[in-house]
């Protein structure tokens with residue numbers, strides 16, 4: 001592919017309601033939207049960096065610099081034969097998986113559109129719809145139980161609650177009292193330490209499908225210790241930053257369930273490698289979410305059609321998060337099932353007037 005230009009936009013998109021986790025409360029999405037233009041065809045990618053490093057280390061400012069001064073110029077200068085080669089080519093710049101992913105996704109989308117096939121076809125995904133779960137931010141116990149009931153009624157296949165010490169046992173008891181048998185999971189976003197084992201044992205009693213990232217955001221070894229102490233399966237999120245990291249986690253027994261976020265692991269080529277590893281070892285995967293706009297959400301839906309994604313992911317209806325999205329298609333679930341946007345590439349078109357309205361800055365590498 002000859003790449004004519006790379007456009008990087010910073011956008012701000014208001015959330016319908018604030019989203020609270022154990023590390024932050026956010027009221028609007030700061031998204032990095034990357035467009036690749038190649039011989040009259042456009043492809044879109046989205047970066048999931050935040051303004052501050054609350055989730056992993058990357059920031060929007062750092063990624064913006066690398067997109068405009070490293071990855072973007074390299075792509076425009078050298079083009080590429082196939083999007084799968086970019087991860088290895090950009091390995092000379094260490095780390096920064098989210099920044100690399102924002103551009104790599106745009107190239108995959110552009111390539112699929114040029115080939116006239118849906119992105120999922122390039123990834124070996126045969127599903128035309130995927131089961132999804134919902135992730136609920138922190139609220140009062142009463143409101144959380146009510147929200148769980150609403151999502152169960154809407155047919156979501158799994159409900160995930162954000163927890164932290166002091167916001168866990170009481171909450172889970174209240175939810176389980178009303179919904180003893182639903183597929184329920186929790187995400188601690190690294191809010192616990194190994195010396196809180198007695199508390200973690202209490203959480204272990206609620207028949208959870210798995211517990212996500214209970215310990216430090218970069219830890220493997222203590223998770224391996226904890227895994228031996230709990231019946232509940234451990235799923236890692238923050239810690240898994242590359243195919244090598246996933247392999248290390250599985251080798252150590254640090255997790256038995258894998259959350260895949262394409263931005264965290266460095267792009268779709270990395271997702272393919274992790275997918276093949278997990279399938280070979282019979283490890284269930286699911287697709288995590290970062291409250292993406294329709295561009296990132298569409299990418300997530302396509303990658304979650306790969307056969308190793310056996311648990312429902314976080315790719316819920318866009319309207320739960322945004323009153324108006326950046327894409328024209330409504331990415332909405334019915335009865336907990338999300339249709340895959342069809343057509344070439346990720347199958348969505350931009351709501352260009354709205355994109356202009358929410359764009360804070362736009363820069364182009366030619």
Ligand SMILES: [Mg+2]
Pocket residue numbers: 187189212213237238259288
């Ligand atoms: Mg998580």
